[in-house]
Amino acid sequence: MPDELTEIPPAAYRQVLGHFCSGITVVTAIADGTPAGLTCQSFFSVSLDPPLVAFSSARTSKSYPAIQRAQSFCINILAQGQQALSTIFARSGPDKWRDVSWRPGRRTGSPILDGVLAWVECTTVAEHEAGDHFLTIGRVVSLEHTGATEPLLYFRGAYGRLAA
Template sequence: MTETLPSRSRRALDPDGFRRALAVHAAGVVVITAQSGGVPVGLTATSFSSVSLDPPLVSFYVDRSSTTWPSLRSAGHFAVNVLASDQAELAARFARKNVDRFAEPTRWRPGPLGAPLLQDVSAHLICLPHETVYVGDHILVVGQVAEATVHGPGRPLIYHQGRFGRFIAHPEERA
């Protein structure tokens, strides 16, 4: 469905105001990893989402200017590492540029198809590329989940207002 905004609504959006508005939305944190040409690659993503149960699809967005994306794109599969609340340093490491993300203290092992699986995460999803779509200044990446393993019901790492944090559940209400 395409709608036309009234002319008064089409004025230029303030980029800083837009960023501030988006920052109030909390998001889970994952690290996407792959093996490309025998070299492990990975990046932090806060745009991860489930897409479909049948077929099992998940998605994330990557900035078009990402230097990691070309290597991820050329891989035959990728892993989604769902980070636990105590893994903020790991998330920050995979978000940095010009650092060996897989060097110590990062702990990982090759997965069943070769993609690096990070240690101590809440879950691993092994995905086959399904679709990529260029959307604005990002690329939507959709993967078909071939294998899913939950390692524990731990608390998730959250990204909110430019910082990593922890989820705290509300006490259960009793009737």
């Protein structure tokens, strides 16, 4: 067994892990009276009792500090056909909310985007530094699926869909 860890080239890491299909979410919050949001693939369930979820955001994100300050957030699970929302929230800038329809969440007021597959409102319970990302854990306080049936998926660097 080698004594030292092998250096993994970032391009190889990205290429291999790109073979793991993931859903696309937009994490939203209200900070200082203003909506904030970012596209996120790194979302997962952590615990059933208590109900906890987690997401990961790059430390370089311009949108994450507002979500951090809010101490609550909503995970909007995107439905097939919402690629435009994914793209809008993947970029920085004050105008990303210009043509986005949403309503405030029941418990946190965090934006629930129209047409999503499901949404999960949370209060922040922990944040951990993890390499070049932050890992945020939230306690679920409200959630709902909307009746949409197909998720927006991401696989090998492109959007995809479930096969029938």
